[in-house]
Amino acid sequence: MFQRLANTLALTTLGTLIATTAIAQNKTDIAWGGSNPGGVMYYMVGVAGTELGKDLPDVNITQVTTGGSTENAKRLIKGELDMGIVYGSHVYMSLQQTGPFANDDKGTMLRGVAMAYEGPTYFVTLEGNGIKSLSDLADKKVALGPPGSGTVFNCSNILGSLGLLEEIEPQMMTFGDAGRALANGQIDAFCQSSAPAAAVTELAETNDVIVVPYSDEELGKINTKYPFYHTGTMPDTTYKGVPATDMPYTTVYWVAHERVNDDVMKRMLAAAYAKQDALAAGHKAWAQMKPDTKNFLGLGAPMHPGAEAYYRETGQWAE
Known part of the structure; x- marks a missing residue:
């Protein structure tokens, strides 16, 4: 009797192990x-990984900390990432192999998923620093962002374009x-792309x-020299005590590597739109997510087949 019980327990344990292994093997890892x-x-990807993971137990989303858009595009091109948040300008330049992508492989593996948000680029200082206009940045210590970031690119x-790059102490x-360095008086100003940004808040x-x-x-x-910027207005609700301000904006996209499975991509995108309110509660930039397929295609890159299938089925495809 005890032997039969032991055999039954062994078989049950083995079956559980096999089932668990099968589930693990069927999981799709997304970096x-x-x-x-x-x-x-950083915060957009963090909340997306948490929220989408609730609806997609077979997809393991790993948030990868990077320098930002430029590094995301470069690592997608190298195959080191499956997805990334990338400026539209970087998608375009990677295909033209210009700017920061002059020495990289052509970005032919980049695929569009959705417009993530439109992001402004602006300079932040403190009252009392004597900086009232951009020309006042001359001879000042200005942080341009982390190396490899889209912020450094934009700034x-x-x-x-304004003849100030050689005038500052970058x-x-x-x-x-x-943000901490500005508060402590170690720098005079810093540049930030996208809003709201936690450091500024x-x-x-x-x-x-x-x-x-x-x-x-x-x-x-700025807009004449770099046509991928357009003028927009950052609303007065963005930061405490900061009025509505006109500034250069660029469009930012959720981009995938071509190797991402079509069905996985389609289901991730469907879950993202279904949970857009939850994503926006985690970071308000997600409230701006929309297909924007025509403008992405205009950059010279195709949409991901899984994303295209979703947009066509939901009547949101445009080219």
Whole structure:
């Protein structure tokens, strides 16, 4: 009797082990690049991994901390990431092999999933630092973001188009470090892409924050030199004490590597739209998510087949 019981328990344990192994083997691992802590992309990917994982138990989403858009695109091209949050300008430039992608393989493996959000680029300082306009940044210590980030790319473009890039003392640091350095008087200002950004929100809670305004002439110069920027308005509800401000915006996309399984991609996207309110509660940038297929295709890259299937079935496809 005891032998039969032992045999039964052994068989049950073996069956459970086999079933568990089968489930593990059937899981799809997704490495998703965001940014450094304090950046918008970091929190977007973090909340997406948590929320989508609840509905997709067979998909294991891993948040990968990166420098931001530039690094995400480069690592997607190398096959080191499955997904990433990437500026539309970087998708375009990777296909043209220009700018930061001049020495990389062509980005022919990049596939569109959805527009994640539109992100502004702006300079943050504190009351009392004597910085009221962009020209006042000359001879000042200005943090441009972490190396490899889209923020460094955007800030350098903007300052360069205004003839200010050679006039500042550039510093490279993470968003969180930049906020603390500004509060401690170690730098005079820092540049930030996307909003709301945790580093700025936290700084504004205990300091009088200034977002340096752009003049119409400056915005015109930026948009003329870099057509992938457009002028938008950051609302006065973004940061405590900061009024509505016009600034350069760029479109940011959820991008996947071509190797991501079509069905997995389709189900992830369906879950994201079904849970968009929950995603937006985790970070409000997710509230902006939409197909934007026509504009993404205009960059020269195709949509992911799984995403295309979802948009066609839901009547949201446009080209």
